[in-house]
Amino acid sequence: MKRLLAVGLCLVSSVAVADCYVRSNIKLSRPAINAGPTDLQRAVVPDLAGQKCVVRYRVHIGDEWHTAEGTGLGQNEGSACARAMDIGNGTLLAEVEPSRVTADTQMVCSDLPDIRIRPVRIGEVIWESETDMHRHPDERKYFDYKQTKCRMFTERNARDRNLYTYQGIICKMDSLPNSKWRVVDKY
């Protein structure tokens, strides 16, 4: 009984500390996607049906990164997370139509870390979508360097009342979908 109470309190406390944020709900057509899905994060918790999986990943549409999120139930972690990718916001990647992007916002609470674009330094290990896509469309494509998948990025930074635009290279650390990236160079 004590154990059950302790587990219950842990669950309550984990719910209580969940961060809340405003999430964009996006519908898009595949041609609008510049990059992604990438930076896959997932949280799996037991559920009456078996397992409940919440996935969150990032997709670059138009000129900015968007967060997509889906929730799925399944008998095991694999099936729950596979459904999570398809259900709810996850289905947006499977949609070929409509041809234009529509968006609304809603409040979401989750313990998964929220990823945002930020200044990075050479050698740092980051999520891919912490860097912006390159300003020039020709430079947005992924390329191979030393047998790893890499891409260029741009970073705008204000300093001493001046706006600096840097560019740089990030490379994926391994081939897993939730792999992080290393900042190889920035100039």
Add this chain to the structure above:
Amino acid sequence: MKLLFILLTVSLVGCASNRLNQQAMPYDQLERIQVSNTDCPRMDWIISNMETQLRLKGLAQVNPEDLNDDDRKYNATARIVIWSLRIGCNNPSRYKS
């Protein structure tokens, strides 16, 4: 004795000229360097040369935020040459439509 003097003079001149060669390329010369896919066969040599220039300027391992405007321009110009070759030569289909 004369021979010793000549050898000493030659070696001193050699050292001096070697030190002159160890100065980094000036920025106005660096910014005129343009590379294309015809440079791919000698990309290793060009990259090595650019890395040497960066080393001589003390810019081998730097973050651009930490540099003054002149060094930032020099650093970016040399690295653009390096990455243009690394990316373009190893991914020939990248810039084809």
